[in-house]
Structure formats: C-alpha cells, structure tokens
Amino acid sequence: MAILLDSHLQCSECPIRHRAVCAKCSTDELGELTEIKTYRSFRAGEPIMWRGDPLEYVASVVGGVASLSKTMEDGRTQMVGLLLPSDFIGRPGRSEIEFDVTAATDVTLCCFRHRPFEKMVGTTPHLSQRLMELALDELDAAREWMLLLGRKTAREKIASFIEMLVIRSNVDGDAARSQMLELPLTREQIANFLGLTLETVSRQLNAMKKEQILEFKDRRRFKVLDFGRLHDETGDDSDGGVIY
Amino acid sequence: MAILLDSHLQCSECPIRHRAVCAKCSTDELGELTEIKTYRSFRAGEPIMWRGDPLEYVASVVGGVASLSKTMEDGRTQMVGLLLPSDFIGRPGRSEIEFDVTAATDVTLCCFRHRPFEKMVGTTPHLSQRLMELALDELDAAREWMLLLGRKTAREKIASFIEMLVIRSNVDGDAARSQMLELPLTREQIANFLGLTLETVSRQLNAMKKEQILEFKDRRRFKVLDFGRLHDETGDDSDGGVIY
C-alpha cells in the first residue's frame, strides 16, 4: 500500500515526514513507534519484498523510489503502484503481500517491525482510522489508473504520468510549476507502469520534446514548458503549413 | 467499494447474506443495524449514485449486478468494479464517491443510512477491522485488474473475465464446474470492463464458441466446456488438419 496523506510523524533521524501515522497520535505513541524502527537500504533494481513473502515489517520510504508490480509467467509485467518518499508500505491486518516490491532507484526505508506495529494499530483508533483512509486513497488511485490503462492513448498515458509527477513534486508547497523535474524511472519502467513498450515511451517523450511541450536537460531531468498542450492530440506537427 | 468476504449477516428479509459485517458482531449490534435499513430498487441502466454525490447510504447488493465506472469527457468509459449479490457499496469514513455506480441489470439494494452506519463502525472495532480487510481485498482485485488491462491480450481478458464469473458463482459451494452460467453484462458492458470494444468481445466469444471452449444456450447463458483451453493461444483453428 502506497500512502499519501497530510498528517505527519517527524522523527529525529528521518529527513522526511512519515505519512502513515495519525496527526492526533500522542507523543507517547510516537515514542513507542520510533523505538521499534530500523533503517534499510536497497540498490536500484534490488527486490525489497517478494510476492507471497511473510510481511516482516512495514515501512516509510525515506529516499528514492520503489515500485509495486505484478508479473506473468511469461515475463510481461505491470507496475501497480509507485512509492515515493514519505509513502508507506504495509497492509494493516495482513501478513502477506500480493505483489513484488522493488527498488526502482536506490532506496532507503524506515522500517517498523510488523508485529509491534500491528499491536499499536489495534490499540490506537486514530491510527487504524487513518490507515483506512489511506487504503481508500490507494483504491481511488488504482481505479484512476485502471481508466488510464484501459482507455487512454499512449500520448494521454504519458501526459497523465507527467501530470502525476508534477502533482507529487508539489508536496509541501505549490511552487512547482515549470520547475525542473526528474523522471524517477527508466523508459522501460515507465513502460511497465503505463502498459506500453519502452520504444513507444521513448517516441512519445521525444515527440513532446520536438513539440516544445517538454524540455530535457538530460535523459532524466526535464521541465514542462506548456501544460496546456500536455494532453493535446498528437500528430499535427504541421511544421510548415500548406504548400501551394 | 465492492466487498467479498466469508463473514455474514443474515437478516430476516434479505435473501442473501450480507458480507460487510463482522461475523463476531453481537446480535445487539445486528439489531441496531437492521433498524436503520431500507430497500431500494433500480432498473437496468439506472444510475444508483453519481460521482461527487454526497454518500447518503451504504448498501448491500441483494439482487442483480451493479457496476462502478469512470468516464472521460469524450465518453470513453472504464468499468472499475463489479458488484454482485452480497457485495457492499460504501466508503468507511468518506462522505463522497469518486466514480459512478450504475445498475447493470435490475438491482435491489439493502441500504443503511450513512451516518448511523458510520457511528456503528466507530464503536465496533470488529466491524472497522473487517471493513479494512475488505478494502484491502478490493485493492488486490484492482491491482490484478490493472495487470489485465495493461498487459493481457483480448483473448486473455475474456478468459480472465469468465474465470472470475466461475469463481464468483462458486460462492457457497464449489459445485460450479461445467454448470450453466450467466453473463451478467451486455457485450458493451463487458467491453467497458475489459478495456476493449464490443465488437472485439463479440468476436472473441464467438471464436471460443467455435473452438468448443464455450457453449451458448442464448446470448447470456453459457457453459464452459474446456477450462484447460480457456487461456490458450487463439488462431490455430486448424479445423481439418492437413489437406493432401
């Protein structure tokens, strides 16, 4: 479960605010939580948890990007979630996971052991209520993504993806318009997220560059020059007009 | 939220067992719940709740099939959930819905007013725990569907859809192999569920009929003749072998 919420738990060591904990929780409860925590780091590409694994800990992403994905026997894979810093990995009341969690970039997690965390959830109504809210947020996001996967064109998928990055980069402040952004994924990972091939992702991205909608500093860093035309029809590159 | 769970609440009037309520709940609690309930009926095609509507009641589907869907401005729609009898509609802690709920067939709902239900959730830990479990089930199902929408072929989509119907028909008993089943949706609705067009759905269904994998009694009722080949490659209709 990836979690996005406006509550916070700032512990001394973590550079981000944890979003999985209810803002109303008392400091005592926070203390109990921070006591059971440890850090874990993963290199880009490393598996974090595997489908069917027993769930030994829940975690907040402190740095980097992790992905949730499902893979078919023949290798086709579909990403079903992206975990950015401050997002939460965990399934309240569950002891197994149903998908693979992989480090997309180098990732640092702030982990809480599963059992104590569950116990705390059981005794903290605010927290369990908050977790329910988070699960429903996830569900809404998943459904929005189903619309994208089932009905949008390649161009629209890319546009939605970039829009999501813009929105997520606005966390703690709305100044992100036209600022430099980073694609946190390779072309192949983006393709797996959007239900496309890496070639199609590359072509669409370069088309938007040619159309002056995006500007690339390097393969990863870019800027949105024209939000209005992000969702435009493709084609129509009519770079000369009528020849008479 | 569509809900599928092995707990039950059998109230005197409803022909099905409600799945949204924790099996451990006391009869007092059930009594409180049944007091605030009413029935509502909808004709096939009628909207039940609309995106953005205030959530006035939560409900169990008693009869018929309802769908959750999202629609784009230009009319493209994607179904994001199917509600079969005993499934639950509701978003614990939320007062709005994020998608359209429509009666796919004639539908009867057993409704509980939102406020009293929420109050009861707040004072019944078992219930809220159970609802969390349901939300996570929904999330797992949504992610499975994302894999289908993003990566499966038309044939595979149809096969998965039929498989889902078989599994769901097995509720309360596992005798469903090879029994007569019903497509609860029109070709167009199936298409909207699978991210296809109605023509493609029709063609695939008829191909599977020609290949003797499915047998149709009429447009809606059918039987699965060969589960093994449900997921087979298409093509290879080689209906005679080599001509020499």
Add this chain to the structure above:
DNA sequence: AGGGAATTTTGACACAGATCAAGCTATGGC
C-alpha cells in the same frame, strides 16, 4: 402476435502501438 428498438454478429479496412533490428550515448568501474 407484430413492429420497432436494442443488441449482437459479421465484414472490410485502418491505424496505433508492438516488434524486430541497428546504432547511439551516457554512465560507472577500473
């Protein structure tokens, strides 16, 4: 029962995106 609308089937064709195949360009390790 009959007529009209809705649904489904079927065909011909188009096209978005996949696939296959080079070549290119960054990047990290030595």
Add this chain to the structure above:
DNA sequence: GCCATAGCTTGATCTGTGTCAAAATTCCCT
C-alpha cells in the same frame, strides 16, 4: 581517461484491435 554495459533513440515493418458499416437476431412493448 577509457572501456563495457545498460539505457535510449530511431527506423522499418507487422499485427491486434479499433473503426465504420450493415445485416441478423433478440427483446420488449402495445
């Protein structure tokens, strides 16, 4: 700094599914 490798771009071609159109079937209403 240089090489090896992973990542990316670009081109040519193919194909599964969409689109458009029309006919066939079923359903439902009077």
